[in-house]
Structures are given as C-alpha cells and as structure tokens.
Amino acid sequence: MxxxxxxxxxxxxxxxxxGVLALLALGLNLIFGVIDxxxxxxxxxxxxxxxxxxxxxxxxxxxxxxxxxxxxxxVAVLGFLVHYLVISPILGKPPIxxxxxxxxxxxxxxxxxxxxxxxEFRNIGLRLPVIELWDMYFSFARILAFAAALIGxxxxxxxxxxxxxxxxxxxxxxDREIMxxxxxxxxxxxxxxxxxxxxxxxxxxxxxxxxxxxxxAVGLSFGPxxxxxCVLGGLGNLLGGFxxxxxxxxxxxxxxxxxxxxxxxxxxxxxxxVMMFLRPQGILGRRG
Amino acid sequence: xxxxxxxxxxxxxxxxxxxxxxxxYYMHILVLILIWGFVYTAWAIxxxxxxxxxxxxxxxGIGAYTVALxxxxxxxxxxxxxxxxxxxxxxxxxxxxxxxFRFRVVGHYFALVTLALGEVVxxxxxxxxxxxxxxxxxxxxxxxxxxxxxxLQFADKEVFYVIALLLWLAGIWIWRRVDAxxxxxxxxxxxxxxxxxxxxxVHVTAQKLRITxxxxxxxxxGGGVYAxxxxxxxxxxxxxxxxxxxxxxxxxxxxMFTALGPTVGAMITIVLAETLRIAIGTEVIGLDTxxxxxxxxxxxxxxxxxxxxxxxxxxxxxxxxxxxxMAGKREVGGGA
Numbered sequence: 039m040x041x042x043x044x045x046x047x048x049x050x051x052x053x054x055x056x057g058v059l060a061l062l063a064l065g066l067n068l069i070f071g072v073i074d075x076x077x078x079x080x081x082x083x084x085x086x087x088x089x090x091x092x093x094x095x096x097x098x099x100x101x102x103x104x105x106x107x108x109x110x111x112x113v114a115v116l117g118f119l120v121h122y123l124v125i126s127p128i129l130g131k132p133p134i135x136x137x138x139x140x141x142x143x144x145x146x147x148x149x150x151x152x153x154x155x156x157x158e159f160r161n162i163g164l165r166l167p168v169i170e171l172w173d174m175y176f177s178f179a180r181i182l183a184f185a186a187a188l189i190g191x192x193x194x195x196x197x198x199x200x201x202x203x204x205x206x207x208x209x210x211x212x213d214r215e216i217m218x219x220x221x222x223x224x225x226x227x228x229x230x231x232x233x234x235x236x237x238x239x240x241x242x243x244x245x246x247x248x249x250x251x252x253x254x255a256v257g258l259s260f261g262p263x264x265x266x267x268c269v270l271g272g273l274g275n276l277l278g279g280f281x282x283x284x285x286x287x288x289x290x291x292x293x294x295x296x297x298x299x300x301x302x303x304x305x306x307x308x309x310x311x312v313m314m315f316l317r318p319q320g321i322l323g324r325r326g
Numbered sequence: 327x328x329x330x331x332x333x334x335x336x337x338x339x340x341x342x343x344x345x346x347x348x349x350x351y352y353m354h355i356l357v358l359i360l361i362w363g364f365v366y367t368a369w370a371i372x373x374x375x376x377x378x379x380x381x382x383x384x385x386x387g388i389g390a391y392t393v394a395l396x397x398x399x400x401x402x403x404x405x406x407x408x409x410x411x412x413x414x415x416x417x418x419x420x421x422x423x424x425x426x427f428r429f430r431v432v433g434h435y436f437a438l439v440t441l442a443l444g445e446v447v448x449x450x451x452x453x454x455x456x457x458x459x460x461x462x463x464x465x466x467x468x469x470x471x472x473x474x475x476x477x478l479q480f481a482d483k484e485v486f487y488v489i490a491l492l493l494w495l496a497g498i499w500i501w502r503r504v505d506a507x508x509x510x511x512x513x514x515x516x517x518x519x520x521x522x523x524x525x526x527x528v529h530v531t532a533q534k535l536r537i538t539x540x541x542x543x544x545x546x547x548g549g550g551v552y553a554x555x556x557x558x559x560x561x562x563x564x565x566x567x568x569x570x571x572x573x574x575x576x577x578x579x580x581x582m583f584t585a586l587g588p589t590v591g592a593m594i595t596i597v598l599a600e601t602l603r604i605a606i607g608t609e610v611i612g613l614d615t616x617x618x619x620x621x622x623x624x625x626x627x628x629x630x631x632x633x634x635x636x637x638x639x640x641x642x643x644x645x646x647x648x649x650x651x652m653a654g655k656r657e658v659g660g661g662a
Contacts, residue, residue, distance in 0.1 A: 076434055078571075127627050133433060134378050138578060139626040141571050146619025152612030254612070258567055262445045269438050300453035307446045314439050315425040 043172070045295060050176065052291025053284065057184035058245055060283035062260065063267040064191055064276060065238030071211045071274030072231040075125055075136045079144035081261030083120070083236055086147060087113040087243025088252045089155060095162050102164070106244030110237050117236020121229055129228075144257070151254040159251040166248060183245035190241050191280070194234070207231055211274070263290075263303070266310040286310070340491055344484035353483040355600060359592050360490035361552050364497040366577040366588030368544035371504055372537045373574070374582045376432075376517035381440030382573045384447040385415040385542040387565025389549025391451055391458060394466045394559050397477070399457065404478040408550035415546030416539050418443070423538040427531040430520070441567060448566030463560035466553065478554045486555050493551055494589070497544060501585050504537070513537060545573075575622050581632025590634045 066080045077083075087109040094105035124139050166178040198204035210217045210227045218224045250256065267286050271278025286306050293302030343356065369382050392411030396402035402410070422443055425431075431439055451458050458464055469477035473485075480486055504510055512533050516523035524530050553559045563569060572595075580591025595618060602614035629636045 076438075124623055124627070131630070134376070134437065135626055135630060137434065137437060138378075138574065139623050142575065142619050142622030142626060144571065144619070145575070145615055145622060149612040149615035149619055153610065153616055157611065255568075262441060262567055265438050266442055269435060273434065298453050300449045304446055304449045304453060307442045307449070310442050311422065311439060311446070314431055314435065315429055 045292070047175065048291050048295035049288065051180065052288045054176070054180040054184045055291060056284035056287035057187040058242060059260070059263065059267055059287050060280045061187035061190055061238060061242050061245075062264045063271065063279035063283050064194065065235040065242070066264055066268050067271070067274055067276050067279045068194070068207075068238070069231060069235040070268065071276070072207055073121070073125065073129075073228050074133065074214070074274075076133075076140070076265070076273070077120065077235070078137055078141045078261075078265075079120075079147060079257075080140075080235075080239060081257035081264060082144050082147035083113050083116055083239040084243045084246065084260075085151060085252070085254065085257040086116060087240040088247045088250075088256065089151060090240075091244050091247045092160055092162055092252050095164075096160075102162075106241075109244050110240035113240030113243060114233045114237035117239065118229055118233040120236070121232035125232070126225070126228070144261075148254050148257065155252075155254070157254060159253045161251045162247055164248065177249065179245075179248035183248065186241065186245055190238060194238070197234075203227075203230060263306065266307060270310055270313055344487050350483055353487055355596060357483060357486050357490045357555060359589070359596050360487070360494040361548055361555065362576070362596065363589035363592040364490075364494045365545055365548035365552075366573055366580070366592055367494075367497040367501050367585075368541050368548060369573045370577045370582040370588045371501055371544070372541040373577055375513040375537065377534065377538065378437050378574065379440040379538075379541075380437045380567070380570050380574060381442070381444035381447075382541075382545050383444040383565040383567070383570035384418065384440075385545035386549035386552075386569060386573070387444075387447045387451060387561065388415045388418060389546030390553035390559045390564040391464070391549075392546075393550040394464050394553050395457065397466050398464070403476055404550065404554055405476075408478075408547065408554075411550050412543045412546045415542045415549075419539050419542035420535065423535050424531070427534040427538075432520075441570065444566055444570040448561050451561040451565060458561070461561055463558055463563075465558050468557075479557065489551065490555070493548070497548075498585055498589075500540070500544065504540070505585065509533060509536065575618075577632075578630075579622060579625050579632055581635030581638075583631060584634050584638060587632050587634040591632065594633060 062081070062084065066077060069080075070076055090109040090112050091102075091105045094100040094108060095102050100108070120140070120143065124143055125136055128135055128139060166182070169176045169178055169181065198208055206217075206222050206227055207230070210222060210224055214224060217227075246260075263286060267282045268274075268279050270286065271280070271282035286309075289306035289309055290299070290302040293305040295302075344353070348356070365382075365386060369379065372379060389408070389411040392414055393404050393407035396407035396410060397404060422439070426436060426439060452460050455461075466479075469479050472479055472481045474480075512523065512528045515526070516528055516530050516533060520530050549564055552564070576591035576595045577588040578591070579594055580589065581587030598618060599614045602617070606613055625632065631639060
C-alpha cells in the first residue's frame, strides 16, 4: 500500500494530542521562565483539576463548561498557593531544593486525592461523538481539546504582549534582579505567574477529563512527558515547548501505531535523552 | 570514645536480633529497612555531591528484573544474575552518564534526563510484557521446598535478615570509604564550581562518572536482593518516577550528608507507613503518604539537612563552646 489511511489517522491524532501537551508545557515553561523553578508536581495540579470537574459535573450536576471554568479558577488559586506556601520560603535556596519541595507536593496531592476519592478510575460518563472523515475516525473530545488549547495559548500570548502585567512578566523573565530595582514588584509578578500557570493546568484538566479516566496517579502518566517537552524545547522557551510538544506527540502516536503505546513513549523518551546530548540547550535554544 | 562504643553496641544488637526470636512481622520490617536503607545510601553517595538523580528507579529496576528474568527464562542462578544486573546497570550509567557529564548537563537538566531514564526502564519492562508479565509484575519460580542457597531463596526471614544486614553494612562502609577518600574532596570542589575544580586538576567527567557508576552498581545490587527477598517484582515498585522520587525523598528526609542519614530516612518512612496502616486500617488508604508528603515539604523548607543531619547540627551547636566545634564535626562525620 502506497498511502496508508490509518497512518494518516495516527498522524492527525498525534497532532491533536500535541495541542494538549503544548498547553501543559506552556504552563510549566511560563513558571520556569519567570520564576526559575520546575514544578515537578505540575501534572498533579492537572489531576486536582480533573477531580474538580468530575465531582462538579458527575455529583452536583454543574454544567460541564461551568465546571471547567470553576476548575480553571480553582487550580489557579492552587497555583497561587503553591508559590505562596512552598516556593517563596525557599526562593533563595539552591534550585534543586525547590524542585524537591514541589516533589513533596506531588506526593501530597497524589495521596490526598487517594484519601478523598480512593484509587478507583473515574469517568465523567460523557460520550462525545466520534467524527468520521474519509474512513478515518477522530474523537470529538480530542478536536475540542486541540481547539481549546490553541485558544488558551493565543489568549496567553495576547496577555503577555498587550497588557502591562504581561509586559512586566516578560521583563522579569529576562532579568530578575534588574527588574526589581526598576520598581517592578517581583513578588507580585511571581504570584500572578503561578496563578496563570495553575489556570493553564486547570484548562488542561477540563480538556483531559473528557478523554481520560481520573485516578490519583493520572499525573504520573503525562507528567514526565511534559517535563521532557519543556526541556526539549529549552526550559522556559515558550515557542520551543510548543514545537517540541508536536514532535513528541508524533513519536508517541506513530510509535504507538506501529508497535505499542508504551513503545511510543519509550521511543519518545529515548529521543529526548539523545537530543539532550546533541542540543542540551533545547531545539530552539540559543544558549551555547 | 563514646561514639565508637555506641557503634559497637548498636552493631551487637543488630547482629543479636535474629537469635532472640523477634516476631516474623518485625523481622520483615527490619529487613525492608535494611534493604531500602542500603538503596537510599547508594543514592546519597552521588546525591550529596549535587548529582541529584531522579532516575535511580532505572538501576533498581534493572537489578531486580535482570535477576528475576535470568532465573525464570535462562535458569541462571541469582549468584550470577545479580552481578549481571549490576553490570547492566553500570553499563546504562556509563551510556547516560558519560555524555551528560561530558556536555555539562547539570542541575535541573540532569534531574530531568535521569527522570526520563527511569521512565524508559519502567515502560520498557511494561512493553516487554510477554516476558516480564507487564504491569502485573513477575514472580521468580520457587526452587524446590523454597529454601536453597543455589537459588538464593530462603523460607526463614532470619536468613534474609543476615543477608540484608551484611548488605547494609557494606553500603555504610562504602559510603564512609568515599567520604574519607580524595575523590570526596574532588567531588566537593566540582559540585561547587566545575571550572575552578577542573583548573586545579580535577578530571570532572571521570570523577562524576566513577561516583555515578558506583551508585548505580549498589542500587542495582539492592534491587536484586529486594527481588530475591520478596520473590515478586512489579515495574511500578522497582522502576519509574514513583520509586525514583521515593528514593530521593527518603534519603533527604533522613539526611543525605551523614552516613546513617538515608537509613534513618528508611526507618522514618517505613515505620510511619506501617504504624499508620495498623492504626487506621487498610480502609483509609493514602493517609500515610499524605502526611509523608507534608513532612517532605516541611523538611525541605525548614530542615534541608534531614532529621539526622539536623539533630547533629543541633548537637554541635550545643557542644560547640569553643575549640570543640571542628573536632565535633570530625567525630560526627566519621563516627555517626
């Protein structure tokens, strides 16, 4: 067969997956770029948001869109608290301590979710239609996730470029010390950035809950890939992370198509490790 | 002095334990503490020099699965399977470590590369499910009645206690050998400033690689013994991000800058989990790790040297009236 329609299906599905991964990487990259901290527990914030949507929708009958909006706000508050309670007391300490503190947070969030909800896999029980296009099948949830992720990223771009706060955030990302002397309240910038990062995690949660079951360890299934994407694109480099998300999602999707889903991930991770040696500064990084 | 006398007394108690008829359950806890204490110590050997690996689950998993697979598929005795696993782990450590150190992959980047390594090993084990049993785990075949030196399988917990104790003592001994070696000063120097260390003649890449190989080998050894003890391995419990972080945090909670710190970390985490499990029962799952998570955050914020490190610091501050300060430090560093 010269042209494999199923391969094309896998490629397009990989593209759709890339959208959500790009959204995840964006939040993490923003926080790293501005505050210089890696939140190892970032995917656990997404997990918290997924549980939030699940409970609001499945138990209290809150409309899904409203539930997702509440989750975005809720996780944004959570992000704010992460910086306020965990990061700011050790902001001047070695970066590895901050990374490890958020690792403790990972354990905490995961166990707390187990405590509250148990280890069962939970599904919001919403069946979105599957779209058929020339013998190829695409889930509507993925297309919706892709579109919403793009909208989220464009809104963040506009916010960073067009508002005063966005400009301040970009300035702090360029030079932390100088901006403090020029009258920018870096503490406030950090807190707002953390809240935005949390909000992006909340948005991702609202989109992922449509496609995947929620369970306390769900963060571990896409947490590592998110870090890989950020590093591959150059930590803190928003555009690099965006490009890397689509590269990695193609590895997963096409690898999963020819072999197994796990092999897709293995190939993606091995690619990441190899790239670290070829370009440790990231695919779009300029640092020599 | 008193420190040394205390050491011998502690060792005598540890050696005597299996002969005084400790209940099987407590024996099991002790064996777990010793094996995990050994693994955490193995991590701390490189972790204390700023080489924070978030992927030691890779080495643990290689050690555990190599011995189990060699036994089940090839009929190879663990006496050969464990060295094979250790060799493989060292090989992986070199393949990943050499380019990392050569191209100055440090800090965040090193942590994330090793994190990827841990996940690669876990997912490879799961993907090779035809041989490894996938995420359901793998049970090494029983040999005869269940007690055999050839198969390294013992029905009695006491035998494994002795093995684990020897293993752990070897780990502490190696930790102290490294602590007292020239390599330690070289590692201290390059963890502060690589360029400066290189300028005074430290072979940065070689030095880091040696300590990483040592740490990987010991971790794989711990993984092999762990597999032989439990006679069950699971990709989630011996590899991947979960156990990798568990290793890092227990070592930090106990204190990674002292010889016994990682073991104290193993004691705290295992005893805490078991006590809470018994006190609350198995219906409420997750409470022990919830408390553990909060403790970790508090430790890193308020007590970055860990419980034992913090206690030693407190003791030093009390006793350091004048000239004793430096001597006290040496005493503790060598005798803890």
